[in-house]
Structure formats: structure tokens, C-alpha cells
Amino acid sequence: MATATATNTNKSVLWDWLTTVDHKKLSVLYLIAGALFFLKAGAMAIFMRIQLMSPENTFLSGQTFNEFVTMHGTIMLFLAVTPLIFAFMNFVIPLQIGARDVAFPFVNALGFWIFFFGGLLVSVSWFFGGAPDAGWTAYVPLSGGEYGDLGLDFYVLGLQVSGLGTLVSAINFIVTIINMRAPGMTMMRLPLFCWTSLITSILIVFAFTPLAAGLALLMLDRIFGGQFFNPGSGGNPVLWQHIFWIFGHPEVYILVLPAFGIISEVIPAFSKKRLFGYTAMVFATLIIAFLSFMVWVHHMFTVGIGPITNSVFAIATMAIGVPTGIKIFNWLFTMWGGKLIFNTAMLCASSFVPTFVLGGVTGVMLAMVPVDYLYHDTYFVVAHFHYIVVGGIALGLLAGTFYWYPKMFGHMLNEKLGQLMFWMFYVGFHMTFFIQHILGLIGMPRRVFTYLDGQGMGTMNLVSSIGAFMMGAAMVVLLINVVYSAYTSKRITVRDPWDARTLEWATTTPVPEYNFAQTPQVRSLDPWFYEKVHGDGTMKPAEPMDEIHMPNGSILPFCIGLGLFVWGFGMIMMQMENPLIPEWIVIGAGVIVTFGSMMLHSIHEDHGYHIPLDKIKKTEKEVS
């Protein structure tokens, strides 16, 4: 990257990436880490579909299947989709609000490395007697000390660590969006992606804290002999379900809201129209966020909490359909009468709308308590949330990838391969998951590793598996596309290859490390579009050209993440039969590295550096 060569004259590339605090490079790190986890969890999905392809298959053992189910869900939600949305949030938010970086660049790097090492901690469970196998929801008592093996300790501590990283990053984004907006960028001129990211970050703060508490309780139960979830000693296993879903339902919105945001950027850009009903979109997002905390019991209808409670939560759940519907109609009206351009990004974004509607409809169906007794824990639920997670979030992320790729990497992705990928993915997706609705309705339970012949499930499972292979192939096409485009695509030198509307397209490509040589003055919603139409096609500066103050890179975030990894691993060693070294040494080492690095950061004065004026002028001339 051009930005990398501009700053370091004598450091190695690896060192540069390990110590970077630049939001654009962290975004690339998030993208790579998220993509790797995504591939890993995707491969597990393919293995599971091979196992389910025919009745009484013996490709995987039941135990391995359980481990795959658990790791697939856990990785996809916590370690693949979360970093992928963080990748876009990191890259896009500062550019869209006209800032030079996030509010706390150091914390940004810290969030990444803590997340990364937490993910690593969950992942190394394979080498120590097997992965967690109690489902991504880890219900007690299955996940408690009595039944859960060492894998569950990796689940508990790994998620605790990676959740910390997610929390710090979210706080950073909240502060960034509230405090770092360019002059004139009022809240009601904030691009919708920033709005949904803000709300997502708020949801993370309010939802990941209960998760951290729940995981801490489970850890106390498992490692330190606590009895929170043990009914024999006065504990209560249902408490875990409550805590988990108080986190869990907001979590699904944490993931889908940024996808909403991406769609709300891509659709106007390729409809050549402003977003229909901007204000309604903002308030719908707020209402969804609020309601998402009021519906968690819909995951527990069959626990037996009682008809009144179930009804209240059923109605609250159905209420979410209203703001969601507002959003759907706004996207449709944005496209209505627009000059539509169907490239890959727009294909993904526009097909997001109908698939998401299907997922929403089955969601409301699930919210009806009497029939949920039929649907619950069948493939119908699996189909429901995959319509949201794959047909919604994954398509949103693909749209975002194709849309922002030229800004991030300086060249476009190949369109032909892109559209091939889209169609394979889209057809494969519906093949895999539509038929699972029916499988669920005829009674196939979820999270089972096989089924009998003669139950009428063979053919449908085969179709589902073939669809899954198509989706897998589509992902391979995407990978080929990335490599192929890197070698063959034309470098982009213009600012705005899509003729888009928001501020990130006002920066030069490649984006210099300081983003904006002069902070822009924002005069309208869609400021870049406004200047193209009503102004002279350039952003008005809000300040004179001057030196720019930048933060220094630091290896400490990496060290803190590593320290937490070692610390967590030490705690897990307390449960091992014969650890090679005493666990206290490992725990101690982790604690010392973690807090030592924090100490170092506190006492070591580092005021960053200034980019001198002539250097800025030179860079600006080079890129424009």
C-alpha cells in the first residue's frame, strides 16, 4: 500500500502491521482475520452437509459433528461476522464523518488484538482434547462441569477474551461517531451506515456485558466449583438461558444492523437517488435496537415459563416486524424509479431485501407461541436464522466488499467473476436453506448428526447439501477473484469510481494516512453528492492547510492481547489432567505481560508526531 511506504522508512513490513494504529490498516487486519475464520467455519459447514447428505452416513462421528456444529456457530457469530463488520466500520466510519482517525487509535488496535487472541484461544481447543460441543448457546447443564469437557473451558475463556476486544472496539466507535464528526456533519446528516454502526456499538456495550457476566458465572462453576447453575445446590440452570438470550437476541441485531447500513449505502449509490425516508430509517433503527432488548424470552418459549409471559414476549417480538417493515419499504422506494445499475454490489444489496423479508416472515411465525412448540429445535429454526444470517448479513457483507474494495485496495474486483459468484451463491443459498423449512416442518430436529432411512428426509437433505457445495464453490470464486483482480485490475486513480454520494468518496485513492489534508465542511446530507451538484465538485475545507498530528504505532496492543491469551490458557490448564508446566506459572506470566504492557503504556509518554506541511502538499500532489 502506498500509505505504508510513505510513513516507515526503516521498519519491516511485518513490524509495521503488528504495531499499526491506523484505522485503514486495522480494517485490513480485521478483514483478513474475519475471512480466515469465515473460511474455517464454512469448511465445517461443508463437512456437516457431507455427513447429512445421506441417511445414516458415517462420514463424521456424532461427537465430531457436535464439535463442528458448535464451532461453526460460535466462530461465525463471534469470530467471522463480527470482525468483518468491524473491518468495514473501521475503514468507513472515519472517512464518512470526515475524521482523520477513530477517537482512540491505540484502543482500536487493542480491540483488534484482544479479539484476535481470544479467537485463537477458542480455536486451539482442537489440539487439547477436542472443541466445545454444547452448541453455540452452551446451555447448562450440558456445558457445566458435570458433562462439558475441556473444550467448554476454551469456549468460556476464549469468548470472554474476544468479547473484551469487541467491547473496547465498540466503545471506541461510539466516541468516534459522537465526537469526531467534521464541522456541519450533524447527527441527522450522518450517513446511515454510521448510524447503524453507532447503534450496533451501543447494543454491543449493553449486550456483551451480560454475556461477560454469564461467561464469568459459568467459568466460576466450571473451574472454581461455583454452583450458580447447579439446581442440586440451589442454583438455577434457566438463569443461564436468560442471561445468554438477554445477550443473544441483541447480538443478532448487532450483526444485522451494520448489514442494513451497508445496504442503505449501496442501494442509493446504484439507484442514483437519495435514500428514501432517511429520518424514518434512523428512527426505525433506534426502535429496533430498543425492542431487541425486550424479546429474549422468545428463544425460551418451550422452557415452560407460563402463558402470560410467553404472550407478552410474543407480542413484543412481533412488534419488531413493524420498524423492520419500514426499512424494507424504504429500500424498495429508494430503488423505485431510480436509474438502477446492477453490478455485483447492487445485485447483492437488492437481493438482500427479499431474502431478508423471508427470514423476517419465518421469524414472526416462530414468535407465535403455540406453533413454536412445533417449530422449536427443528430445521425450521435453522432455516429462519440462515435466511437472516446468510441471505441478510452475508449478502450485505459481500455488497460492502464489492462497493468499498476500490477505496480500500485501489482497484476493483472483477465484475464477471463477481456476478458468477453472486448467482452461484444466491441459487446455492436458496437450495440449501429453503428446503430446510420443509425438513423442519416434517420433523427433522436440529443439531442431530444423522437420520434414518425411510423418514422421507433423504432427498431433501441431498438437495440441501448440493446447495451448500454451490455456496462453497461461490466462495472459492470470490477468492480467485481477489487474487485475479490484484494482478489484472486497472489501478484506480480517481476519487469516486462509482459516482457515489457520501464523504468517503471525496478522499483521494489510495487514501493518505491522514485521510483529509483539510477537514471538510459538510453542507448537506450526502455531502459529496451535494458538492458535485451544487458546488464545484470538491469539498470545501473547514480549516487552513496545516501540519497534521498523528499517533505513533505501538506493539503494546499486541502484547496485551498475547498476555490475555496466555492468562486464559493458564486458567484452562487448571482443568487439564497433566499440564506439562504448573498452571500458576502460565497464569502469572499472562497477568504480568497484560498488566505490564498496560503499565508501560501509562508511564511511557508518547505524543505522536507531526506530518510537516510540505510533505502533505507533496502527497496531495502525487495522488491527485
Added chain:
Amino acid sequence: MSDDLSKPFSKSALTHEELLKINRERKIQIAAFACMIFLTLLAFIAVAMDMIAPGFTIPFILLLAVVQFALQLFYFMHLKDKDHEWPNAFMLTGIVVSTPALIALILLLGVTKY
């Protein structure tokens, strides 16, 4: 951005008035803290004394808790200050979101154990 970043903040970036204001703030904080300790003491006494009936103690300490909570928010978390709209919004959101959840949990866990 101030040029003398190595100096303590009070020397490099604060005017005399701001310093005065901070000192006044400090006094208020200490007063609020003393007040809260006093309330906590009351709560302890109410619980520890056999003389006081539980029928009185429980509503009484709940009331104390509410007062303490308000004091915490207004004085320690600066809810009373000007230009604190964003923090206020966040704190209120937190209360609005967590209160129903807590009430629901207390009620529901009483009904079904497992």
C-alpha cells in the same frame, strides 16, 4: 493541540476559573460521598437491629437504594452538569433497558427453576 503536553494538565490547559470550578466540584463530590456513606450506615443499622421489623426494613432500604442511585447518577456520574446530553442519553438508555430485564428476571426465575 497544546504545545506543552508534558506539563500536568492543570498547568498547560486550564484557566484560573476552570481550576476554581474543579475545586468547587471536588467539594461537592466529597459532600455527596459523605452523604452516601451516611445512607449506607442507615441501611446497615436498619438491617442489623432486631428492634426494627422486617416489614419496615425492606421498603426502607429499597428507598435508600433509590436515593443512592440518584445521588450516584447526578453527582458522581455528572448527570446534573451542562453539556452532558450524550452521557445522560446513554445512562438513561441503560436504565430503561436494564430495569424491565431485571424485573422480568426476578419474576420469572421465581416461577420456573428448571
